Amino acid sequence: MTSKYLSAILIVVLCMALARPAAADKGRMIEAVEDGRPIMGEFVLATAVAAVMTAVVIHELSVVLALCTFAAPIHAQATETTAASPLPPWYDITKEVTLTGTLSSVVQDATPEMNLLAGSHLIIETSAGKVDASLGGFAMKGEGALSVTPGQRVQVTGVMKTIRDQQVFVTRLVLARGQVYKIRNEHGFVLRRLSQQGRTNSEAMGGRL
Amino acid sequence: MKRGSHWIVPALLCVLGNASCGGLGGLNFNDLFLISISQAPSRMVAGTKANVAAVVSNDPANGGVTWSCAPATSCGTNSFNPDKTPSGVASIFTAPSIPPTGGAVTITATSVSKPDLSFSTSITIGSPTFSFYVAGVAKNDEGHDIYSIAGVVAFASDGSGTVLGGEQDYNDGDRITSPQPQGDKILSGSLGMAANGQGTLTLVTNNSKVGVAGTETFAVAFSNADHALITQFDGTATSNGSLDLQTSTSLPSNGYSFVLSGGGINSEPVVDGGMLFVDASGNFSGTVDVNDAGNVVLGTPIPATAVFSAPDSFGRGTITGGTPIAGLLNYYVVGPEVFRIIDVDGGDTAVGSAYGQGNSASQFANAYIGTSVFSIGNSPDFYAAAGQLTTDATAAAKHAANALVDDAALATNNFTGVGDLNELDGALLAAHPFTGTYTLGANGYGALSFAAGFGSVATIGLYAVDPSLNILDPNNTGSGVGGALIAEMDTNRAGIGVLIPQTDTDVAHFAGDYTFGAQGLTGAPAEFDFLGEATVTEPGGAFAGTGAISDPFGALTGTVGVFSKATFAATAVPDASHAGRFTLDPLALSSTDFASPVNLTVTVYQANAGQLFWISVNPDIESGGSIQQNTLASAPAAMKTKPNNRNN
Numbered sequence: 019m020t021s022k023y024l025s026a027i028l029i030v031v032l033c034m035a036l037a038r039p040a041a042a043d044k045g046r047m048i049e050a051v052e053d054g055r056p057i058m059g060e061f062v063l064a065t066a067v068a069a070v071m072t073a074v075v076i077h078e079l080s081v082v083l084a085l086c087t088f089a090a091p092i093h094a095q096a097t098e099t100t101a102a103s104p105l106p107p108w109y110d111i112t113k114e115v116t117l118t119g120t121l122s123s124v125v126q127d128a129t130p131e132m133n134l135l136a137g138s139h140l141i142i143e144t145s146a147g148k149v150d151a152s153l154g155g156f157a158m159k160g161e162g163a164l165s166v167t168p169g170q171r172v173q174v175t176g177v178m179k180t181i182r183d184q185q186v187f188v189t190r191l192v193l194a195r196g197q198v199y200k201i202r203n204e205h206g207f208v209l210r211r212l213s214q215q216g217r218t219n220s221e222a223m224g225g226r227l
Numbered sequence: 228m229k230r231g232s233h234w235i236v237p238a239l240l241c242v243l244g245n246a247s248c249g250g251l252g253g254l255n256f257n258d259l260f261l262i263s264i265s266q267a268p269s270r271m272v273a274g275t276k277a278n279v280a281a282v283v284s285n286d287p288a289n290g291g292v293t294w295s296c297a298p299a300t301s302c303g304t305n306s307f308n309p310d311k312t313p314s315g316v317a318s319i320f321t322a323p324s325i326p327p328t329g330g331a332v333t334i335t336a337t338s339v340s341k342p343d344l345s346f347s348t349s350i351t352i353g354s355p356t357f358s359f360y361v362a363g364v365a366k367n368d369e370g371h372d373i374y375s376i377a378g379v380v381a382f383a384s385d386g387s388g389t390v391l392g393g394e395q396d397y398n399d400g401d402r403i404t405s406p407q408p409q410g411d412k413i414l415s416g417s418l419g420m421a422a423n424g425q426g427t428l429t430l431v432t433n434n435s436k437v438g439v440a441g442t443e444t445f446a447v448a449f450s451n452a453d454h455a456l457i458t459q460f461d462g463t464a465t466s467n468g469s470l471d472l473q474t475s476t477s478l479p480s481n482g483y484s485f486v487l488s489g490g491g492i493n494s495e496p497v498v499d500g501g502m503l504f505v506d507a508s509g510n511f512s513g514t515v516d517v518n519d520a521g522n523v524v525l526g527t528p529i530p531a532t533a534v535f536s537a538p539d540s541f542g543r544g545t546i547t548g549g550t551p552i553a554g555l556l557n558y559y560v561v562g563p564e565v566f567r568i569i570d571v572d573g574g575d576t577a578v579g580s581a582y583g584q585g586n587s588a589s590q591f592a593n594a595y596i597g598t599s600v601f602s603i604g605n606s607p608d609f610y611a612a613a614g615q616l617t618t619d620a621t622a623a624a625k626h627a628a629n630a631l632v633d634d635a636a637l638a639t640n641n642f643t644g645v646g647d648l649n650e651l652d653g654a655l656l657a658a659h660p661f662t663g664t665y666t667l668g669a670n671g672y673g674a675l676s677f678a679a680g681f682g683s684v685a686t687i688g689l690y691a692v693d694p695s696l697n698i699l700d701p702n703n704t705g706s707g708v709g710g711a712l713i714a715e716m717d718t719n720r721a722g723i724g725v726l727i728p729q730t731d732t733d734v735a736h737f738a739g740d741y742t743f744g745a746q747g748l749t750g751a752p753a754e755f756d757f758l759g760e761a762t763v764t765e766p767g768g769a770f771a772g773t774g775a776i777s778d779p780f781g782a783l784t785g786t787v788g789v790f791s792k793a794t795f796a797a798t799a800v801p802d803a804s805h806a807g808r809f810t811l812d813p814l815a816l817s818s819t820d821f822a823s824p825v826n827l828t829v830t831v832y833q834a835n836a837g838q839l840f841w842i843s844v845n846p847d848i849e850s851g852g853s854i855q856q857n858t859l860a861s862a863p864a865a866m867k868t869k870p871n872n873r874n875n
Binding site: 105107108109127128129130135136137152154155156159160181182188203204205206207208209210 | 371372373490493494495496520521522607608609651652653654655677679680683685717718719720721748749750751752753846847
């Protein structure tokens with residue numbers, strides 16, 4: 019009787035240990051965390067190894083393994099809805115930087131000959147060199163459009179990316195003449211400019227340039 | 228009624244039994260005098276035309292048949308042209324201009340050689356109302372507002388194309404939204420048709436803010452009498468959508484999958500997808516996925532307060548009760564299993580479609596998604612994509628055979644495929660291989676997950692539809708059926724599209740007459756749309772078409788305007804490495820109305836002989852759309868005699 023209890027305990031412990039990496043490999047498992055360390059994990063694994071080494075019920079090992087085969091996907095399924103996107107965000111706001119410089123040129127509508135991304139661009143002379151700040155298609159169109167001229171100081175906030183083999187500063191915010199123009203949202207989606215009457219399209223957020 | 232049908236039975240016995248047909252007391256079935264109607268529609272719109280044909284067997288005199296139609300008071304005396312045809316040769320039948328009492332007529336083919344033998348069939352004649360929707364960009368406000376229209380238009384039954392009335396909702400989510408709850412009235416208008424299915428639809432509304440002082444003009448390209456692609460064509464806006472015969476005005480009921488696309492509070496791209504179940508009272512429940520410019524919320528339940536109102540005589544109703552989609556939605560019924568949805572909130576806009584799940588509701592499984600072709604994109608989000616995939620739908624079978632095999636595949640199935648993608652501000656991919664996993668629940672709700680991405684595309688919501696529904700042509704239940712609506716649910720992109728079974732990749736079958744359309748964006752960026760009719764000739768793949776280009780920003784052609792006499796020329800070259808994939812490089816768009824031809828580099832994916840998707844992969848021009856078999860072009864000579872009539 020005792021040996022059966024021992025076997026059952028071994029089965030549960032070993033299954034938990036083996037199920038953990040199986041689920042973790044799928045990127046689906048949520049672990050409880052205490053003080054930044056997993057509550058289970060290393061402890062469980064060590065216990066399992068020790069228990070297995072001391073077990074003498076070798077003839078039951080095949081049963082253990084067979085049951086563990088079923089145990090693994092139970093964890094996986096239970097946590098499936100937490101699966102994350104397999105791709106990093108196109109616009110990673112954690113990599114945003116702010117650059118300040120002088121406009122060397124303004125491109126309202128890029129033509130194919132310019133070999134630039136679609137839409138408007140600010141070519142900014144910064145301390146680190148020239149930067150192509152891509153504004154998307156609507157920053158310089160319609161009511162409340164961004165209006166800047168070469169020689170003007172501007173500040174841009176965005177993410178530097180390589181797109182179609184070009185270094186492009188994907189711009190989310192432009193600060194010019196004391197106005198902050200929101201060009202993209204936090205995911206990098208271009209915002210179409212709308213009238214002041216329809217809704218706010220630029221935000222005064224302080225700062226002077 | 229079918230006096231000749233008793234002759235068919237012995238004929239069938241003869242064939243099915245593979246007998247010598249000389250039995251039954253010496254009676255030789257091969258010698259039987261047989262007559263049957265081999266071609267006739269079951270339903271027609273009043274005033275339209277269709278080919279009908281009869282076959283007479285074992286008639287030594289080869290006398291053919293004489294055609295007649297009853298009741299004579301409805302049919303008149305000139306229903307058939309000609310009224311006498313040889314066996315197997317079609318006559319053109321003109322449906323009564325006014326639906327008869329009882330809603331149907333009977334056509335009869337009578338043997339000339341043996342006038343006592345005939346065969347009859349019934350054809351339902353309906354009043355023509357069409358449900359329509361378009362989505363695009365309006366120019367008459369700030370120049371680039373995303374806008375949506377959905378509505379129903381009623382035509383005269385005399386085949387003249389006269390618009391008798393209708394209703395619509397217009398919404399640019401900014402300054403112009405049709406007044407609610409009544410919407411816009413369509414007061415008058417016309418549908419002028421050319422020979423091959425192309426035409427112009429003019430709608431005079433009571434809303435002076437839409438179109439040109441209240442009059443909207445659309446270019447249309449019919450692929451059959453019930454279905455057309457449609458593009459606003461008056462320079463005030465450009466868009467792309469569908470015009471479909473309305474076959475029901477009843478309250479939607481039972482299970483549906485749906486997707487919508489539009490613009491949010493900052494005119495940013497927003498898409499929705501999900502499923503809903505409507506009870507007999509209009510109360511509904513369901514689940515909605517929303518992607519508001521990268522802010523993705525999946526699986527939001529529809530609140531219990533949500534309700535469909537009873538539709539009016541045009542099949543228009545409201546959806547209220549606080550769905551996650553919008554505060555106020557209207558719907559327009561297309562048929563028993565299809566309706567269009569439009570967001571009529573003042574601060575945002577969207578339009579889309581709901582397709583029934585039929586008898587498959589709650590019975591879907593991963594195996595439902597097999598080898599498929601898909602198209603997805605969103606011009607306001609600068610991208611289009613198309614591709615083809617095959618699935619590993621055999622996991623469940625493997626598991627059934629051996630419980631220890633492939634457990635993980637029970638939760639997700641695998642897919643592999645190849646696709647083309649054009650993100651104007653991102654990746655440009657041609658014949659790009661991809662892999663991934665997918666799920667499809669019993670309720671038809673699922674997702675495609677691209678393992679390493681497909682450009683910026685990673686996760687696509689999957690919403691299965693009735694396997695007997697044709698998503699592109701909702702009145703066509705005979706071919707190209709099944710599949711799913713799809714909506715991209717990434718922080719990177721937001722778009723909608725369709726996924727349909729790929730059943731025929733034979734190069735030789737991409738041939739004949741087609742209707743085509745596309746919506747695109749140039750690097751400016753500015754939207755353009757085009758549609759038309761083309762003939763594809765095999766062998767060789769010559770693609771020759773005519774059509775209309777809507778380019779109100781001049782972004783595509785360099786000339787601001789709408790161009791109704793454009794030509795489209797290309798050679799469809801099959802991809803030797805990927806059956807079902809073709810390249811058209813270039814697809815040359817030409818017209819005397821703009822300075823120089825526009826050459827698009829186009830990829831086509833063939834789902835079957837009648838349904839294909841195409842995408843342009845120019846570095847500075849993205850577009851996506853469909854190519855659909857055109858059955859109207861089969862009788863061009865007859866149509867030319869009466870250009871305002873549609874033909875079948």
